[in-house]
Amino acid sequence: MEKDILILALETSCDETACAVIRNGREILSNVIHTQIAIHEIYGGVVPEIASREHINRVSQVVTKALEEAGLELKEVDAVGVTYGPGLVGALLIGVSMAKAMAFGAGLPLVGVNHIEGHICANFLEYPELKPPFVALVVSGGHTHLVEVKDLGEYRLIGRTRDDAAGEAFDKVARAIGLGYPGGPKIDAAARQGNAHAFTFTRAKVQDSPYDFSFSGLKSAVLNLLHHAEQVGERIDPNDLAASFQRSVVEVLTEHSMEAVREFGYDSLVLAGGVAANSALRESLKEACAKRKLKLYAPRPALCTDNAAMIGSAAYFRYMKGERSGWDLNAVPNLALF
Numbered sequence: 407m408e409k410d411i412l413i414l415a416l417e418t419s420c421d422e423t424a425c426a427v428i429r430n431g432r433e434i435l436s437n438v439i440h441t442q443i444a445i446h447e448i449y450g451g452v453v454p455e456i457a458s459r460e461h462i463n464r465v466s467q468v469v470t471k472a473l474e475e476a477g478l479e480l481k482e483v484d485a486v487g488v489t490y491g492p493g494l495v496g497a498l499l500i501g502v503s504m505a506k507a508m509a510f511g512a513g514l515p516l517v518g519v520n521h522i523e524g525h526i527c528a529n530f531l532e533y534p535e536l537k538p539p540f541v542a543l544v545v546s547g548g549h550t551h552l553v554e555v556k557d558l559g560e561y562r563l564i565g566r567t568r569d570d571a572a573g574e575a576f577d578k579v580a581r582a583i584g585l586g587y588p589g590g591p592k593i594d595a596a597a598r599q600g601n602a603h604a605f606t607f608t609r610a611k612v613q614d615s616p617y618d619f620s621f622s623g624l625k626s627a628v629l630n631l632l633h634h635a636e637q638v639g640e641r642i643d644p645n646d647l648a649a650s651f652q653r654s655v656v657e658v659l660t661e662h663s664m665e666a667v668r669e670f671g672y673d674s675l676v677l678a679g680g681v682a683a684n685s686a687l688r689e690s691l692k693e694a695c696a697k698r699k700l701k702l703y704a705p706r707p708a709l710c711t712d713n714a715a716m717i718g719s720a721a722y723f724r725y726m727k728g729e730r731s732g733w734d735l736n737a738v739p740n741l742a743l744f
């Protein structure tokens with residue numbers, strides 16, 4: 407029997423302060439998340455300075471709780487993993503500084519993790535048998551990528567958004583409809599009460615890049631519809647608008663993903679990122695995959711949105727490859743995956 411590898415991981419890239427303990431990259435021993443949603447809600451979006459301050463206030467408690475729930479002391483883990491980008495610089499710095507201090511103090515190795523890679527790795531926690539290669543659709547607040555994952559760290563970009571990320575579009579449209587922050591879950595809920603065929607928005611085609619996405623035109627179309635209705639004194643049902651907007655996003659994400667899986671000869675699709683929690687997207691991909699006899703991998707919604715468990719999984723696989731970060735590890739707000 408090989409020795410278990412335990413990773414304590416931290417995630418503070420945006421508005422969740424999170425810490426988890428992961429065994430062998432696949433098993434969650436604890437997964438603690440302190441969400442700042444209630445704090446940012448009154449501003450209608452994440453305020454970076456407030457996020458940083460709240461991370462400072464919470465990070466120690468969250469780490470203590472994660473170790474307690476795992477029944478471990480810091481010195482019993484094998485390494486400390488931490489998100490060092492992409493994300494908000496001040497927010498990332500809290501996690502990176504805390505992770506460095508803990509690793510240095512306990513004499514443990516430090517492993518910096520790319521947040522987007524973490525999102526993909528959430529699938530390894532949900533599906534112990536899953537291994538690359540596969541095609542992944544990564545849809546978060548800042549990223550929309552169709553990517554061929556040949557191995558961990560070996561990526562080939564198939565398609566990406568040319569403007570807004572899918573989650574960003576959800577957030578902006580939710581604000582315009584008056585649903586508030588965070589937009590994704592609010593639109594998801596409103597759409598369930600609405601008619602998804604009440605409005606049809608034309609699809610923006612991205613020239614010469616069949617797998618790329620563009621969501622800013624759709625967002626403008628929704629805004630124009632709202633402004634026009636306001637001018638002529640017409641009432642638009644926000645649930646219908648939410649459902650129709652969501653249908654547009656879901657359709658294009660589904661079509662491009664199915665095309666990519668077919669074109670590149672895979673028999674499954676891996677879904678990741680905060681927008682992967684969207685019920686309509688999950689349903690649409692489930693149906694599309696079933697029709698084509700493909701397998702869909704989608705983590706439970708709590709592992710799709712930001713958490714440290716996924717960072718622990720990514721850190722484990724990096725650690726096993728012998729990767730270690732130096733004490734000069736810094737926050738990289740625009741860290742790329744490719």
Ligand code: KG4
Binds near residue numbers: 591
């Ligand atoms: O991955 P994530 O938690 O943070 C980033 O790395 O960006 O993604 C956050 C994004 C936000 O834009 C949020 O509105 C969206 O994911 N989101 C959703 C849902 N839950 C979160 N979008 C659509 N439907 C949801 N249920």
Ligand code: ZN
Binds near residue numbers: 521525
């Ligand atoms: Zn994220």
